[in-house]
Amino acid sequence: MSTFFTSRLFFISLALVVIAATLPLYVSGYVLGLLTVAFYFGVFAMAWDLLFGFAGEVNFGPTFLIGVGAYTAGILNAQFGWSVYPCIVLGALASVIAGLVLALPALRVRGPYFGLTTLVAVLMLQNFIVVFADLTGGEIGLTIPDVITIDAGANYWIALGFMTISAAILYGLSQSPIGLVLQASGQDPVQAGALGFNIVKHKLAAFIVSAFFSGLSGALLVFYFGTASVGTVVDVAVGVNVIVSAVLGGRRTVLGAALGAIFLIVAGEFLRPTGELATFIVSAVALLVVLFFPGGFLGAALSREARS
């Protein structure tokens, strides 16, 4: 851990965060808004990477955790008139419970079977939202009356600060002994168990942490957007974006996942003039990265540093 604070990665990240923090002084509100969303997405991708990259759980339904957090916060605010901060906290807690629900099958089934279970969880949540339209706003979405702040700069700083703190915690966790045990139990659960590690406990912890950050970020995003809808926080396509971000940035790097998410969202915006082809181009680039640089952005950079 102590080597990290002297490593090049630490200084690069620190410099990036400092530069990012000064952006509101000279860029337009439009760019800030874009990056704000990208930062929340970065937290989704990092939380996903902790589950997949370290615990080895193929989670096709990151939006199950995100959606539960986002909708809990949104419903409490819009339907029951709770104020913003309790809503966010309860959203994150609801997401942790959802994470525990998701962890139950993970302890029984593995690989594609678990992947499908998570996919089903998303589809169930989607059906639930549509069926209980009175409570959730249905397919149209839920309008949230309150916001944290309307100032673009403040929103940006909140998102940046949140992402930085989340990144520090998640990265620290992944480099700690807990992260190593998780990695071992992801690669060979039997052998890791034979070495005396409590796999169930570690996996549950990974699910809880991942769910907590996903839900918290989802709840914050809902209060930034002012609306919660299936298309923005629950749809399988959103989950695909989260997975693609993490794989693009480099799985098992945590920080790379955030880079991937920012790249994906900014690239999508740059490609807006190409109209309907934007998604095609982003997917094609992602596929090329998967095929030719399986380590992702950060994976490729880190392995080059290790070699030199």
Next chain:
Amino acid sequence: MRCTQHLFLQAAAVLPGQSSMRAFQILIDGFAISALYALGATGFTLIFGVSGVLNLSHGAIMVAAAVAAWAAASILNVGTYAGALIGVGVALLTAFATYFAVVKPIQDSRRIPNEEKEIFVLTGTLLWGIMIQELIAYFFTNNAKTVLPIVEGVVEILGVRTPRNEIFTAIVCCLVIALLWLLVNRTRTGKAVLAASMNPRGVTLLGLELTNIYIVVWAIYGILAGIAGVLLGMFLGVSSYSVGPLTASAFSIVVLGGLGSVSGSLIAAFVVGYLETLTAYLVSPAYRTIPALLLLVFVMYIRPQGLLGRR
């Protein structure tokens, strides 16, 4: 899956309130839909059984076939039969492209550790499917397209007005599945495929080239997905939005039946098809997919390997 909804609404409006007729209606509609699901899922499970690949671009390949058949028949005016053939041909080509451009490079890559190839194939085919979907949307718009059916008209079976096309769909699905059974169990190539699904290493020891077997399997898969796609286009219509739901339904049928088990998928297809039809008729079309999803979760808890799966 969602696009089937309008069919049920239509059928429900035609129906008089007699319960016996409704039972027959459910029996007939459910059969056609289940047979279509079965055809779509068989190729999917075959590929998994033989090469361990879960192809998440499955829905995109089916939609590509249907849209190609539609475009050939309605824009190029080549006729329904030629259009259907073109659709199947496009599916075959897309399946080969999926194998050679996405799956094979990942399987052969030395930079991807073996235990992570599965997730890379999943991510790769998922992205590939999105690319196909976006291209279809770009060139042919998102609008739903219905392929002109090969047989038209309506007949009355047991007092239920049934489109001839629905019967045609069911018959073709059953015939193709029967042919596949003959191919796998009665021909030399088929036996090699079967052997590869049991023990790939054993097959290579017998001097058979595994890559050739994979190519055969992808060809079979392409044709099956193509036929299923074209029939779906005739029966219910498709749009680029059906890509995700189609992949999800094939994936869940295959997992329910047990990954890699063809007979398991057939049973699961009928279970899911009838469960959806029953819910649509007796409860509400809006809740159509929910019981099947619940059943899936239930089976995963009780019997994680699926109905007929081997681990």
